[in-house]
Amino acid sequence: MSQKPYSSQDIETAKSKFNRDHVYDTDGNDFFSRFSPAYIVSNENLKREVMLTQNAKNVLTVAGSGDQALYYKMAGAKNVDTFDISFCAHALQDIKTTAIGKLKHTEYFVLLENLYLTGNAPKIPIMSKILPLLPKDTLDFLSDMRDCYIFRRGINPLYLPWLRFRPTRNEYKKMRLCVPPYFNFIWSNVLDLHTQLYDKYDVINLSNIFSYMEQEEKVQTIESLGPYLNIGGHIVLCDVFHNPVPELENFRVHKRLMHLSWYKEIMTLQKIK
Ligand SMILES: C[S@@+](CC[C@H](N)C(=O)[O-])C[C@H]1O[C@@H](n2cnc3c(N)ncnc32)[C@H](O)[C@@H]1O
Numbered sequence: 001m002s003q004k005p006y007s008s009q010d011i012e013t014a015k016s017k018f019n020r021d022h023v024y025d026t027d028g029n030d031f032f033s034r035f036s037p038a039y040i041v042s043n044e045n046l047k048r049e050v051m052l053t054q055n056a057k058n059v060l061t062v063a064g065s066g067d068q069a070l071y072y073k074m075a076g077a078k079n080v081d082t083f084d085i086s087f088c089a090h091a092l093q094d095i096k097t098t099a100i101g102k103l104k105h106t107e108y109f110v111l112l113e114n115l116y117l118t119g120n121a122p123k124i125p126i127m128s129k130i131l132p133l134l135p136k137d138t139l140d141f142l143s144d145m146r147d148c149y150i151f152r153r154g155i156n157p158l159y160l161p162w163l164r165f166r167p168t169r170n171e172y173k174k175m176r177l178c179v180p181p182y183f184n185f186i187w188s189n190v191l192d193l194h195t196q197l198y199d200k201y202d203v204i205n206l207s208n209i210f211s212y213m214e215q216e217e218k219v220q221t222i223e224s225l226g227p228y229l230n231i232g233g234h235i236v237l238c239d240v241f242h243n244p245v246p247e248l249e250n251f252r253v254h255k256r257l258m259h260l261s262w263y264k265e266i267m268t269l270q271k272i273k
Helices: 008-016 046-051 067-074 087-102 105-117 125-129 136-144 169-178 215-228
Strands: 058-062 079-084 184-187 201-205 229-239 252-260 263-271
Touching: 046 067, 058 067, 067 079, 067 087, 067 169, 067 201, 079 087, 087 105, 087 136, 087 169, 087 184, 105 125, 105 169, 201 215, 215 229
Parallel strands: 058 079, 058 201, 079 184, 201 229
Antiparallel strands: 229 263, 252 263
């Protein structure tokens, strides 16, 4: 029998961080932690983000909302691996890849809206179409965390300005053809990620993670991941508030500004080799 990747004590601790209404209610060091809720949809313009490195074949990306990996696949990446500090991101990613294979375009967004609004994913009616296909670790996790709002972060999928950024019907069809049943997931803090890598990548996407880290940790992270880039590879940083690493002056930096709802987003692309 396969072991769960966490203990019952882990689950008890994780659940204690959800308040009486089962909503995640913590900040400071726990804001992003091993079981912090996942962003139901990305707040980034991923169509544009993936085009910045359009020939990338082997990609490592933060799992986040799960959308990053989907867009890299759609842009032609052969292999996409994912990582995240939170196991909720892994569960959401599995739900999305499974749902894309099974649900119609409109049903997919009904599912996302419901995942955002409820704390009990297996009880959402439309989930009955995909539950039998979910990997066991994700099914176990949904059951262990029942009643907690583990997918309630970020923008509500019905938020109007976001609708412009969601996959069109044609993009959804394309996703169906290229998205695998699940993405390889590394459960890790980005600071320790290098200790779990064996491959080299054309792109390592650390989107929005640096907004919440100390300067020293940012430099340490970039240095530790450098050896896992192919020659000419890129680390992609994106920050909704400011330039994530102004002190890394040795790197070539392209800044791009755009507006996504009220966010001012700065994209920095750094050539490491
Ligand atoms: C910072 S959030 C922002 C949401 C993002 N803009 C998106 O589109 O999904 C992205 C993801 O980074 C993860 N994360 C935050 N700090 C991390 C860390 N130190 N190591 C690994 N993942 C981290 C969070 O769990 C979350 O899933």
